[in-house]
Amino acid sequence: MTDTHIQGFDPIRLGRIAAWQDRYVEERKFPGSSVILLRGGDEVYFNAAGSRNVEDGLPFERDTVARIYSMxxxxxSVGIMMLAELGLFHLDAPVSEFIPAFRDMQALVPGAQRIDQTEPASSPTLHHLLTHTSGLSYPFNPGPLGQAMDAEKIIFRADDTSLAEVADRTAALPLAFQPGTRWEYSVSIDILGRVIEVVSGQPLDVFLREQIFDPLGMGETAFRVPEGTGDRFASLYTPLAGNAMALNAARDSDETLRLVDRAGASVFESTTCFSGGGGLxxxxxxxxxxxxxxxRGGAAPGGRILSPHTVDFxxxxxxxxxxxSMGPQSFAEQPMEGMGFGLGGSVVLNPGRVRVPGSEGDFSWGGMASTMFWIDPVLDLTCVFFTQLTPSSSYPCRAELKALVHGALVE
Known part of the structure; x- marks a missing residue:
């Protein structure tokens, strides 16, 4: 490695990332953003650009608090695996063992056009839930189940009644398909959040704080905007008219940065439902x-979180x-061709099929506000990107950022 390179990165080429961030801000695609890149645990690059609050002109900074949604x-998923390591259950256990409302399930028949066109189905297993093959769905997905969830407002919003109550309401609807037969992005991980509560005997926010956030030193991650945050909580924007989360009915707006949520008026400041699928x-x-x-294979400064063998799994x-290959009909945060799915994130099987530079084994996921992360075990890279624009399908920012990072890596 030459003296002019940083952990194999060309610093001039790394500078292209800042130019890319600035362009998104100048074109009013993103209000602002931040990027951090590490190799071998050493920080290689950080940059923030634009605003966390456009109206007040507050800059997007390193300590900006953002909605990470599906991240x-x-x-x-790590929480579930921590409990599995204690021998408290196995992943093929049906969710009905923990949430009785999931007994006696029904599933839509193939090609169903109405929510009452069903047949008996088995209860999804914990593994089905972890891999989005459970038959559950999201209100913004097409089909009768998505429509029924939308009508009954089953989305595990921060201001819903409780995780237990919304989980039971979810179980009252039929599955979109027989568990294990298809892949569909869903509220499955929200249901797993409720499983964590049942097994651990703790509310999900307490469990995650004590078992993950405190040992890792994640002092400003929570289901509610932390006290003392002040105006560091970023505003959320959308280029769509109407409901920014209603992807099937969304319409383009004349305003590319329409304000939809902000500090002082956000449900994330008084959370009552702890969404394990999108609430942090x-x-x-x-x-x-x-x-x-x-x-690092589960290692943490405040004590090991998981075994390296569990992380590899x-x-x-x-x-x-x-x-x-599993016939998805749903929205997803990442590409589907050449991309497999592990426990809690996607796994690159063939970068050529994904059509984005990367390594086999890249583990990643994103959130509805266009955030993303990926971990490249081959190149020993970690990259995290934050912004606050929903939906995440608005622009190809994730593919562009991966190309920028790989374009800067020269050794």
């Missing part, structure tokens, strides 16, 4: 600590092939 899922807020440095724990593909 909550890998954290909850936090800082980029906090999330890097979580990613680095995975990269989580970061393997648990599907028969790639996601695309």
């Amino acid at each position: 909550t899922k890998p954290i909850t 807020v936090g800082t980029i440095d906090d999330y890097v600590k979580f990613c680095e724990m995975l990269r 989580m970061m393997r593909n648990h599907l028969p092939g790639d996601i695309a």
Whole structure:
């Protein structure tokens, strides 16, 4: 490695990342963003650009608190695996053992057009839930189940009644398909959050804080905006008219940065339902600590979180092939061709099929506000990207960022 390179990165090429961030801000695609890149545990690059609050002109900074939405899922999945390591259950256990409402399930028949076109189904297993092959769905997915969830407002919002109550309401609807037969992005990890509560005897927020956040030093990650945060909590924007989460009915807006949530008027400031699938807020440095724990095989400064063998197990593909081969009809945070799915995140099987530079075994996931992370075990890289624009399908920012990072790596 030459003296002019940083951990194999060309610093001039790394500077392209800042130019890319600035362009997104100038074109009013993102309000602001931050990127952090590590190799072998050493920070190689950090940059923040734009605003966390456009209206007040507050800059997007390193300590900005953001909604991570579905980047909550890998954290909850780690929680489940911590309990599995204690021998408290096995992954083929049906969820009905923990949540009785999931007994006597029904599933939509193939090709169903109505929510009452069903047949008997088995209860999904914990493994089905971890891999989004459970038959559950999301309100923004197409089909009768998504429509029924939308009508009954089953989304595990921060201001819902409780995790237990929404889990039972979810179980009252039929599954979209027989468990294990397809892949569909879903509230499965929210249900696993409730399993954690039942097995541990603790509310999900307490369990995650004591078992994961405190040992990792993630002091500003929680289901509620932490007290003392002040105006560091970023505003959320959308380029869509109407409901920014209603992907099937969303319409383009004349305003590319329409404000939809902000400090002082956010449900994340008075959370009552702890969504293990999408409810956390936090800082980029906090999330890097979580990613680095995975990269290090479960090791943490405040005590080991998981065995390295369990982490390796989580970061393997648990599907028969790639996601695309399992007939998904849903929105997802990452590509589906050439991409498998582990426990809590996607796994690159073939970068050529994904059509994004990367390594076989890359483990990653994103959130609805266009955030993302990936861990490359081959190149020993960790990258986290924060912004606050929903939905995450608005722009190809994730593929572009991966290309920028790989374009800067020259050794």
